[in-house]
Amino acid sequence: MKVCVIGLGYIGLPTAAMFANAGLDVVGVDKKPQIVEALNRGEVIIEENGLEEFIKNVVAGGHLKAALEPEVSDAYIISVPTPITEDKKADMRFVESATKSLVPLLKKGDLVILESTSPIGTVDQLMLPILEESGLKAGEDFSLGHSPERVIPGKILYELVNNDRIAGGIDKKSASRIAELYKSFVKGEIFETDARTAEMCKLSENTFRDVNIAFANELAKICEDQGINVWELIELCNKHPRVNIHQPGPGVGGHCIAVDPWFIVEKEPSLANIIRTSRETNDSMPDYVASKADKILEGIENPAICVLGVTYKPDVDDMRESPVIHLIEKLKAKGYAVKAHDPHVKGREGIEEDLAAAAKGADLVILGVNHSQYKALDFGLLAESVRTKNFLDTRNFADMEAAKAAGFACHLLGRTER
Numbered sequence: 001m002k003v004c005v006i007g008l009g010y011i012g013l014p015t016a017a018m019f020a021n022a023g024l025d026v027v028g029v030d031k032k033p034q035i036v037e038a039l040n041r042g043e044v045i046i047e048e049n050g051l052e053e054f055i056k057n058v059v060a061g062g063h064l065k066a067a068l069e070p071e072v073s074d075a076y077i078i079s080v081p082t083p084i085t086e087d088k089k090a091d092m093r094f095v096e097s098a099t100k101s102l103v104p105l106l107k108k109g110d111l112v113i114l115e116s117t118s119p120i121g122t123v124d125q126l127m128l129p130i131l132e133e134s135g136l137k138a139g140e141d142f143s144l145g146h147s148p149e150r151v152i153p154g155k156i157l158y159e160l161v162n163n164d165r166i167a168g169g170i171d172k173k174s175a176s177r178i179a180e181l182y183k184s185f186v187k188g189e190i191f192e193t194d195a196r197t198a199e200m201c202k203l204s205e206n207t208f209r210d211v212n213i214a215f216a217n218e219l220a221k222i223c224e225d226q227g228i229n230v231w232e233l234i235e236l237c238n239k240h241p242r243v244n245i246h247q248p249g250p251g252v253g254g255h256c257i258a259v260d261p262w263f264i265v266e267k268e269p270s271l272a273n274i275i276r277t278s279r280e281t282n283d284s285m286p287d288y289v290a291s292k293a294d295k296i297l298e299g300i301e302n303p304a305i306c307v308l309g310v311t312y313k314p315d316v317d318d319m320r321e322s323p324v325i326h327l328i329e330k331l332k333a334k335g336y337a338v339k340a341h342d343p344h345v346k347g348r349e350g351i352e353e354d355l356a357a358a359a360k361g362a363d364l365v366i367l368g369v370n371h372s373q374y375k376a377l378d379f380g381l382l383a384e385s386v387r388t389k390n391f392l393d394t395r396n397f398a399d400m401e402a403a404k405a406a407g408f409a410c411h412l413l414g415r416t417e418r
Helices: 012-022 032-039 051-060 093-102 122-136 156-162 174-181 195-226 230-237 260-267 273-283 286-297 323-333 355-359 379-385 401-403
Strands: 004-006 025-031 064-067 075-078 109-112 141-148 165-169 190-194 304-310 337-341 362-369 389-393 409-414
Touching: 004 012, 004 401, 012 025, 012 051, 012 064, 012 075, 012 362, 025 362, 032 064, 051 064, 051 156, 075 093, 093 109, 109 174, 109 260, 122 141, 122 195, 141 174, 141 195, 141 401, 165 174, 165 195, 174 190, 190 195, 195 230, 195 260, 195 273, 273 286, 273 409, 286 323, 286 401, 286 409, 304 323, 304 355, 323 337, 337 389, 355 379, 379 401, 389 401, 401 409
Parallel strands: 004 025, 004 075, 025 064, 075 109, 109 141, 165 190, 304 337, 304 362, 362 389, 389 409
Antiparallel strands: 141 165
């Protein structure tokens, strides 16, 4: 069996490698020549635990190759970006383009699967009519459906195999065929349903987490106003057997949690009220952190800021929808000179590879991402580099006692010093 995976990003590339490792012949397709060329050399240009070695072995085994255009196959998996526009609408150009590219290739007996997280109705209202331009009928001549991933960067290879999965088809046969294909490498349970339920399931999973984080962020603001440490509060609340409050922070990033709730709001704007409010709460956090910086830097002439971490989550290089990037933009808009440091991001303008260089002359150091490397932050080095010793932790992660010992005035999101 031959599988064609369209889109070789953080999900498509590992998925293609998994099918190839299971012994299927796989062609991975991407519009970017550098990605295609790298894969055909057995290399990757994204950071993910264990992926580079895994890809090298799979390519060497002869079951995986890359191309710029899709090839005739038996199964097609679309794993392309589904970003949002500035007005918070789903941008489906990539899914539409990928679907159209399959029309001249489609034959009887084929299977087409959308993996990209998408608004409800993408499979039956967008993809199905396009694919039927081939002259074939969905459900009779070919199978079609949605099977969303449920993985997080840093653990993708493990979770692709071990997590449960949803197989949503336009009919029962399509759902069954999707499940059968993924059983080639998935050890978790695969649940069959219809395509619309599968689409909504993925959106709901991420929206649940977004709402929970929004609650934590709202608590952080309330606790600051009431002189309570929100981190201690949440820890104590979570001692309750049926309570699991997530952690506050400078915002929510990544291509899933920061985006998917808007897909529901777009479809049901008059009903998705809690979802919209939660999304707006989380989107407001970079502004809130920037306002805390204003208070800390009040009275300092021509203040400069050093931001530690720019990715959307710790210990990865993924910057998609990173709230810290939005924070930096807002700080610059206020007139602050801002430099950043991130051990996982190289060669980006404004991001120093040397910690001392990033902190040089700063009047405030903000911990934006809780990378493992920052757990044992060298506050002595920072103290020698900064102009004014102010430190703001947005993650309750750094060693505040070490910071105080180095002479820093310490501030924590969700706690007001009284």
